[in-house]
Structure formats: C-alpha cells, structure tokens
Amino acid sequence: xxxxxxxxxxxxxxxxxxxxxxxxxxxxxxxxxxxxxxxxxxxxxxxxxxxxxxxxxxxxxxxxxxxxxxxxxxxxxxxxxxxxxxxxxxxxxxxxxxxxxxxxxxxxxxxxxxxxxxxxxxxxxxxxxxxxxxxxxxxxxxxxxxxxxxxxxxxxxxxxxxxxxxxxxxxxxxxxxxxxxxxxxxxxxxxxxxxxxxxxxxxxxxxxxxxxxxxxxxxxxxxxxxxxxxxxxxxxxxxxxxxxxxxxxxxxxxxxxxxxxxxxxxxxxxxxxxxxxxxxxxxxxxxxxxxxxxxxxxxxxxxxxxxxxxxxxxxxxxxxxxxxxxxxxxxxxxxxxxxxxxxxxxxxxxxxxxxxxxxxxxxxxxxxxxxxxxxxxxxxxxxxxxxxxxxxxxxxxxxxxxxxxxxxxxxxxxxxxxxxxxxxxxxxxxxxxxxxxxxxxxxxxxxxxxxxxxxxxxxxxxxxxxxxxxxxxxxxxxxxxxxxxxxxxxxxxxxxxxxxxxxxxxxxxxxxxxxxxxxxxxxxxxxxxxxxxxxxxxxxxxxxxxxxxxxxxxxxxxxxxxxxxxxxxxxxxxxxxxxxxxxxxxxxxxxxxxxxxxxxxxxxxxxxxxxxxxxxxxxxxxxxxxxxxxxxxxxxxxxxxxxxxxxxxxxxxxxxxxxxxxxxxxxxxxxxxxxxxxxxxxxxxxxxxxxxxxxxxxxxxxxxxxxxxxxxxxxxxxxxxxxxxxxxxxxxxxxxxxxxxxxxxxxxxxxxxxxxxxxxxxxxxxxxxxxxxxxxxxxxxxxxxxxxx
Amino acid sequence: xxxxxxxxxxxxxxxxxxxxxxxxxxxxxxxxxxxxxxxxxxxxxxxxxxxxxxxxxxxxxxxxxxxxxxxxxxxxxxxxxxxxxxxxxxxxxxxxxxxxxxxxxxxxxxxxxxxxxxxxxxxxx
Numbered sequence: 001x002x003x004x005x006x007x008x009x010x011x012x013x014x015x016x017x018x019x020x021x022x023x024x025x026x027x028x029x030x031x032x033x034x035x036x037x038x039x040x041x042x043x044x045x046x047x048x049x050x051x052x053x054x055x056x057x058x059x060x061x062x063x064x065x066x067x068x069x070x071x072x073x074x075x076x077x078x079x080x081x082x083x084x085x086x087x088x089x090x091x092x093x094x095x096x097x098x099x100x101x102x103x104x105x106x107x108x109x110x111x112x113x114x115x116x117x118x119x120x121x122x123x124x125x126x127x128x129x130x131x132x133x134x135x136x137x138x139x140x141x142x143x144x145x146x147x148x149x150x151x152x153x154x155x156x157x158x159x160x161x162x163x164x165x166x167x168x169x170x171x172x173x174x175x176x177x178x179x180x181x182x183x184x185x186x187x188x189x190x191x192x193x194x195x196x197x198x199x200x201x202x203x204x205x206x207x208x209x210x211x212x213x214x215x216x217x218x219x220x221x222x223x224x225x226x227x228x229x230x231x232x233x234x235x236x237x238x239x240x241x242x243x244x245x246x247x248x249x250x251x252x253x254x255x256x257x258x259x260x261x262x263x264x265x266x267x268x269x270x271x272x273x274x275x276x277x278x279x280x281x282x283x284x285x286x287x288x289x290x291x292x293x294x295x296x297x298x299x300x301x302x303x304x305x306x307x308x309x310x311x312x313x314x315x316x317x318x319x320x321x322x323x324x325x326x327x328x329x330x331x332x333x334x335x336x337x338x339x340x341x342x343x344x345x346x347x348x349x350x351x352x353x354x355x356x357x358x359x360x361x362x363x364x365x366x367x368x369x370x371x372x373x374x375x376x377x378x379x380x381x382x383x384x385x386x387x388x389x390x391x392x393x394x395x396x397x398x399x400x401x402x403x404x405x406x407x408x409x410x411x412x413x414x415x416x417x418x419x420x421x422x423x424x425x426x427x428x429x430x431x432x433x434x435x436x437x438x439x440x441x442x443x444x445x446x447x448x449x450x451x452x453x454x455x456x457x458x459x460x461x462x463x464x465x466x467x468x469x470x471x472x473x474x475x476x477x478x479x480x481x482x483x484x485x486x487x488x489x490x491x492x493x494x495x496x497x498x499x500x501x502x503x504x505x506x507x508x509x510x511x512x513x514x515x516x517x518x519x520x521x522x523x524x525x526x527x528x529x530x531x532x533x534x535x536x537x538x539x540x541x542x543x544x545x546x547x548x549x550x551x552x553x554x555x556x557x558x559x560x561x562x563x564x565x566x567x568x569x570x571x572x573x574x575x576x577x578x579x580x581x582x583x584x585x586x587x588x589x590x591x592x593x594x595x596x597x598x599x600x601x602x603x604x605x606x607x608x609x610x611x612x613x614x615x616x617x618x619x620x621x622x623x624x625x626x627x628x629x630x631x632x633x634x635x636x637x638x639x640x641x642x643x644x645x646x647x648x649x650x651x652x653x654x655x656x657x658x659x660x661x662x663x664x665x666x667x668x669x670x671x672x673x674x675x676x677x678x679x680x681x682x683x684x685x686x687x688x689x690x691x692x693x694x695x696x697x698x699x700x701x702x703x704x705x706x707x708x709x710x711x712x713x714x715x716x717x718x719x720x721x722x723x724x725x726x727x728x729x730x731x732x733x734x735x736x737x738x739x740x741x742x743x744x745x746x747x748x749x750x751x752x753x754x755x756x757x758x759x760x761x762x763x764x765x766x767x768x769x770x771x772x773x774x775x776x777x778x779x780x781x782x783x784x785x786x787x788x789x
Numbered sequence: 790x791x792x793x794x795x796x797x798x799x800x801x802x803x804x805x806x807x808x809x810x811x812x813x814x815x816x817x818x819x820x821x822x823x824x825x826x827x828x829x830x831x832x833x834x835x836x837x838x839x840x841x842x843x844x845x846x847x848x849x850x851x852x853x854x855x856x857x858x859x860x861x862x863x864x865x866x867x868x869x870x871x872x873x874x875x876x877x878x879x880x881x882x883x884x885x886x887x888x889x890x891x892x893x894x895x896x897x898x899x900x901x902x903x904x905x906x907x908x909x910x911x912x913x914x
Contacts, residue, residue: 194888197873197897201904239876239885246869247901254862254908257855264854286872293881294816299809306806 003437004518020146027150028137032130035157038540039126041548042167045563048122051550053591053608055171056598058097059121061089062171065102066117073098080603081593082615083585083637091260092609096180096213097173100124125166125175132417133157135182140421142189142390143383144428152424156182158535160542161368161416167548174413177214180206182417184220185397188227188248189390195240200247207248208255211262218271219414221256223400224248225278227393232285236389242286249279273319284311349669353662356410365405367546368412370538371531372423379422382429394422430528433514434521440514552595554652554747566650572748573599575741576641584640586750589623589656589663590616592643605637613666620667624660624675626698628764631736634753641740642751646705649712649746651721657688658722660701689725703732704751707739712746735764828875832868839864859912866905874898 042051050059065073074090081087101120108115133153140152156162165174184206191199211217228245231237253266253275266272288307292300351357365373380398383391397418405415515521549555554566576586577600585603586596593607606616618637622630634642647655656663660680667675679695680686687693688702696702710718710731718727740752757766821829839861846857877886877894889897 195877195886196889197870197877197894197901200873201897201901205904239879239882243873243876247873250862250866250869251901251905251908254859254866254905254912257858258908258911264858267858283869286876291813294820295809295813299805299812302805303809303813 004439004515004521005437007437024146024150028134028153031133031150031153031157034154035129035133036126038158038543039129039163039167041544042169042550043122045544045548046550046553046555046565048119049169049550049552050118050121050171050598051167051169051552052172053551053594054173055121055169057594057608058171058173059118060594060598061093062098062101062121063117064089065098066105070099070102073102080597080601081607081609082612083603083605085612085615087609092611094173094211094213094215094259094261096209096211097124097171097176099212100176101171121171122169125170125172126168128176128179129157129162129166132162132179132182135179135186136417136420139182139186139189139417140424142186142193143394143421144425147431148424148428151428152420155372155420155424155535156417158539158543159369159372159416159420160539160547161412161419163539163543164368164547165413167543169550173214174216177210177216178413178417180210180213181216181220181414184210185223185393188224188244189393191244191248192240192389192393195238195243197243197247200244201251203244203248204250204252204255207252208258211256212259216414217256221266221272221275223393223397225275226400227396228278228282230392230396231389232281234392236392237285237289239286239289241389242282245279245282249275277315280315349662349665353659353666357408360406360409360412364409364412367542369416369419370535372419372535375423375426376419379424379426382425383422394418394425398422427528431525434524434528436514438514439516552599556650566745566747568743568745568747569595570599572643572741572743572750575743576600576602576643576750579741580641585638586641586643587619587622587634587637587639588643589619589645589659591659592645596643602641605639614670617667617670620663621671621675623656623701624664624667624680624695624699627700627703627734627736629674630700631753631763634736639753642700642704642737642753644701644704644749644751646746646749647722648705648709648720648727652745652747653722655705655722655747656701657705657720661686663701687725688720688723688727690728697732700737703734704737704749706731707734707749707751709746735767822880825875825879828871828878832871832875835864835868835871839868853914855912855914859909859914862912863906863909866909867902870898870901870905873901 050056061073061076064076073095076089077086078089079086081089101117101124104124105115105117105120108120133156136156137146137149137153139149141149162178165172166178184203187199187203187206190196191203207217207220210220224245228241231241253272256262256266257264267276284307288304291303295303369376376398380395383394401411401415401418404411552569554568556564556566558564573596576584576596580586580602582601583603585605586600587605588596590606590608590610593604593609596602596604597607606612606619610616618633622633625633645652645655646657647653648657661677664675664677664680668677680693680699682691682693682696685691688696688706692702706720706727708731709720710727710729712718718729718731719725720727734751736754737751738754739749741750742748754763757763759766761769842857842861842864846861851857874894874897876882877889877897878891886894
C-alpha cells in the first residue's frame, strides 16, 4: 500500500499500544486540568465565594451537615425559612450534593487536612467537571473509539454550555449531576453491549446517586426506557437488552425510592410510568421469546394474539382505573410547561417567572456550543451510518435533548453532553480519514496484475492523480462529504474521469476509499486545528466574561480599564447580620431568600425553594399594595425589615422593579379581585416616571425603590438608569416604614417596619401630625421671608 | 410472571390454544436443560410470593406502603435478576453473551441481588 507520508516500521505493536495508552492517560490528565483551570476565573477575578442564589442554600445545608453530622442534617427542621411555617429540610431536598461535600470534608479531615467547608463547596464543581470529562471519554469510547473519546472529553471539559453551571462557586446540584448523568448512560450502554447484570447494577447505583443529587433524574428515567422501546420497535430485542434493562430498572427504581424527597413517586406519578410500562412490556416480550422457542410459529401466532389482547386490556384498564382513583398522579405543572411553552405563563406564573425556565434564544446555542453546534448534526448522521444499539441511544438523546434545550434555557445543560459526543464522533471520523497515511491506489496494483480492464483504469489513474493537488483546496470545503465519498468523488470538474475511475474502482475493490497526497491532508487538518483553536479561544472568552460572575459581587470597569468591585449585597446582608435582632424577620422577594438566610442569618418569609405559592403570593400582594393594605400583612407575619433591590442608580437591571410584574401576576393568581396587572400599566406601558399609573405609584415596591431617590440628584432631573425614565422630583413618602439602610450604590435598600404608634393612633395620622407640626413651625418663617423679599 | 401468563392464555380459551399450550409444555419439558429447570422452579416460587404479596396489598391493606413496596420489589427484582441469569447461562444464547461466561453471570447475579436486598432492607422500615 502506498503511503502519503512515511511511518516508522521498526516499532513492535506492543510499544505502539503502550505508548498510545500512555498518551491517552496524559491527554486525559491534561484535559482534566484544563477543565478545572478554566473554571477558576471566578475565584481569580473575584474571590472564593459561593455564587448566585440556590448555591447559598446548598452551602448553608452543607455547613449544617459538616458541623452537626449526617443524622442531624437528615432531621433538620429549619424554622427560619418560610416564616412562620418553617421547612423540613431533610425531606425536601436532594441531599446528594451536600452528602458528597460532607464525605469529601470528612475524608480530608481524617487525613489531617483542615480544609474549610466553603472551599470544598466552591471547588466541588470544577473537581467534578474533571470526572465528567472522564465519563464522557468512556461514553464516547463506546460509540466510536478512544480518539473520539478524547475529543469528546476535551469538548465537554471547556464547552461554555456546561461551564455555565459549573464554575468554581456555582455550588448547585448540576455540578455533580452531569457527571452522574454521563456515567449512568455509560454504564447503561456498557450493560446493553455486554448483556451484563453487573453493569446494569452499576447503572442503577449511579442512577440512585443521580436521583439523590438532582431533580433532572427524570431525564434518565425516561431516556433509557425510550431507548429500550425504540430498540424493541425496531425488532432489536435481545436477551442482552432484557438483562440490562431489567437489572437497571428493578434495582434503580427501588433505590430511587430511598430518597425521602422522591418517596413513592416512582410508582405514583405519570413521569415514571413510562419506565414501568416498558419494564412490563419487556417481560412480556421476553416471555414471548421463550414460548416461541418451544412451539411452532403458527401456534405461536394464535397464542400471541390471545396474549396481546388479554394483557393490553388489563394494562389499559389498570392504568385508567389507577389514575381515576387518584393512585397515579397526573403530570405536574413543570412537566406540562415542557410541552406547551405558554402553559406556565397562563396557569403557574411562579414557574414562568424564573428566568432559566424561559425558552432559549438562538444565539445562545452558538454562544454555549460554538462550532460544536455545526458538527453535532454531522455526528448524528454518522451514528445513523453504523447504527448499532448504542448509536440509537445517541440519536434519541440528540433529538429529545435538542427539543428540551429549545424549550428551557436551563435544559441546555442536558443537550451539551450529547453535542460534545456527536461532534467528537464527527470530528474524529474526519481526522481518521485525513491522518490515515494509506493512499488508495488500487489501480496501480491492478495494472501490475495486467488484466484487460486495467487499461481503462490506467488511463483514468494518469488523469486523476495529477489533478488531485489542484483540487485540494476545494476538497476542504466539503470535507464531511469527502470522508464518505469514494476517492475520486470530490473532483467536481472531472466528472467524466470520476465516472470511469469510479467504475474501475468499484469493479476492483468496492470499499476502497481514501485521500490522495499530503497537501490535501495538511489543508484539511490545518483547517480543523484552526477551528479547534477558535473554539478554545471562544470558550475561554465566554467563560471569563459571561459565566464567571458570582452575581453576589458585581464588577464594573473604570474609565482607565481597571476593575471596580460593587459589593452592595454583602454590605447590606452584613448590616442585617450585625445590626438587627437575631429573630428579626426580613421580607423580600423570594429570589433573595437563600442569600439572606445564608449571609445575614435572618428568618425570611419566602425563599428560592418555591414550594408554597400562596406564601409567595402574600409577599407579592404586600409589595404591590398601597401601604395601608400592606402594613397589616407585614405585621401579621411579624416582619421587622423589608429588603428591596434597586438598580436605578447604577443601572443594575436585575432589580425588583423589573421583577415587579411577576409579583403582581403571582399575587393576582391568588387574589384576582384585589390585584390586577393592567392597573400597573399606563396605557399599556410599564412606567415609573411621572406617567406611572396610580396603583404603581402607591404600591409599596415603588415607594421603597424610589424613596428619596430624587434628592440624590439635587436640583438635577433624577433618572432611573435601568428603565431610562425620569423620576419625578417629588418622590414618594412612607408612613408605615422607615428607611433603615441603603447600600453604597443603592442596590440594596432595607426598610424597618414601624411599630404601632405609642398613642394608639394610625401611623399615617401620626405621621401627618408630626409633619403638620413641622409645617406650622416652618410656614411662618417662609411667609416672612416672602414678605421681606 | 411466567405463572399468571400461562394461565391467562388458557382463560382466553379455544381448543387450538389449549392444544398449543400442551405442545408448549411438552416441548419445554423435553428441551430444557435441568439447570434451567432448576432456575425456573425458583422463578415460579418468586412469582408465587409476589402474587401473594400483591393480593394481600389489594385485598387486605397496603398500610405500611414502603414495606409492601420493598417486599414486592424484592420479588420483582429477584425475579428479573434470576431471569437474567437464566438468559445468560442458557446455552442457546451463547452467541449473544460473548463477554459473559456462566461464572461471570453468576457473579453478576450475586452482586445484583446483594445490592437489591440492601435497598430492600433499607426500605422495609
């Protein structure tokens, strides 16, 4: 066989194999360190701090676990959350994340490494991203080979779609869940390939870990049965399939019920019924196979008919009856919103109000996946070309995850692994074709054997071979096609030659494919390397700029380019911690509940675990009502302080005024008579300036946000920088609340709820009386001034 | 699952079906190795125990629901693990399970059962 470039021939196969495996290990180690390193931007740019909202609760729970032990954590009742209801934390969380950190903490301390629990929490996600890279390597290895695995590992290590949820400090369930997802899928593929109950059990155990770690486990619960169902419908039922699925389902389902938060759901809710149904179907099919082995086909058809009719009727009436009697709960709201994107907005505003439940914008696909999104379809097509059982899994995964990623932003996370896997398969096929040194010059060999047909082949060879370098540049554009096309297939201009040479090649060796010449390879490979380099640059840029902000600490750039840290949140939370009574209840919108509990250590009315819609609506009502109506609500809930986020001064757009309409909508869902969304608009426009609607101007949220805001600007016109509107110079007045604290950049404003008036008057009257006295005292002076002037 | 299935077929009676069942039974007795018959005996015992538990749950009470689930899941789980073992050691399936020798199959079976019963025990309450 002629080669495009020489290969050393004096190497023994064992040396090659050993070197290859050593190189693989080194590559995986480097990928892991790259994955960890690129997640540390947040720590370097800011500090080792827990990010965002939910992580603050996870961190707080982990601290309890680390300091008091697992049993205390399991039975932990948190009286400060959802004041006055409290929260049974042990039974309402997925404990996998905290348990993982707790175990790591205890191991490190047993080794006399006194690492702070906060640093473990901050660095858990980067650490697990290295495991994810490894799991993806193993998974992709099952799809194609080791080199595709390494590419996939490198992709998942640095792809922004996954980094967005796993930077250092983003201590959330997803941090470990993606590793568990990939490893469960890998174990499943392995179990299916080998027909091994061992791997089925491994898959079940990791499924259990996944259930304990993330609510997204339902994705696995439905992906694997779907895969099995498709395989069965394609007539690919095998005993291996039976072994793998049965062992996974029987152990995995029982294991998943050990998590208190999941409880009996696997046998009670519709989300889990698909897995159960496929399990039952598989048993029937397996039994059918057994019967078929023992009877003639005609008799079998009779038996099959009777059995199908009987079991079908039983199963149908069983499911209908159980649902009717309320044994199987119907789909939950979050699930409906996956199918009907408008559903949540209509019926459950609390779900729609979360920004990560919004549909995905198209640019974010490119932003999160860069060139992988172009390779992704190519990889899926390559899966169709081989189409073993495991490739069907990737295809189904790709289709399902693409749909879900389009529906909800946060589900981009489940799409990312399959994009990395199939892009790696596509890219590695390309590299395989172009790195392979053998050249397909079958015609030459044939010429030597001197058959009459070789005369035609010879003539075509002589035209084809010199033409290849000239068209090398063209071939790079259609490189995906080229890998599958026969050797001469890309030479567009030489159609006639192609036809004759293809005929000749087909007659000689129909499977012969390959690339001619060194320059073709170099051009294509340089292009590929260029794409990979751009990918790395893009990933690093996106990670450092978009995904590494803790959102607890903000930063802006000064005019000289230096970084300016805006630390209003912590300033305000520490003010609360140090200046208020320990049992002072703080009311805020639910977004800040976990942060207040974590940083200020004060009881909150509502927090990010949005389980009680009415309670949240109560807060929404208080915020969107006039003071007189809000005050009794505040007093009934023992609220001492009200906290609002206001970005109007420095242009922080994620503030409460921008979230305010959701408060109104959620409150309207519970009190449709008292709160109506249209009242907060002025002729269909959401305004905060002098044109604001009366309901808007009177509501507590508006008053607290803009209280004394205009004074800050002195004689100039006060401008809200987020909304870009001019705020009236005569700001709102407060009768029932007192400004207690406003942070440096006015992002956090805290108001103290006034106690009842000592004389028993209404606070408004008392306030008016106080001001009235002042006015009496000042009025004569001003009048005198006017006269004298 | 084997038990109720064969009885279900006889209930949808026709003379042809019953003849087919007779053939099936005879063929089973003749062609199955003794080892597999032994496994099948265990399987039918598990089915019996599962059916009993289910009948108890439906007819009497499901009160400690976790205990019922644990018991029933142990029946179902043990059944499928044993059925998997049966499929793996079946000489007819030799070509399908290239990576799983009968010894390996038994080790898998033992491991799966241990993990299963660990969870069963934990869930009994």
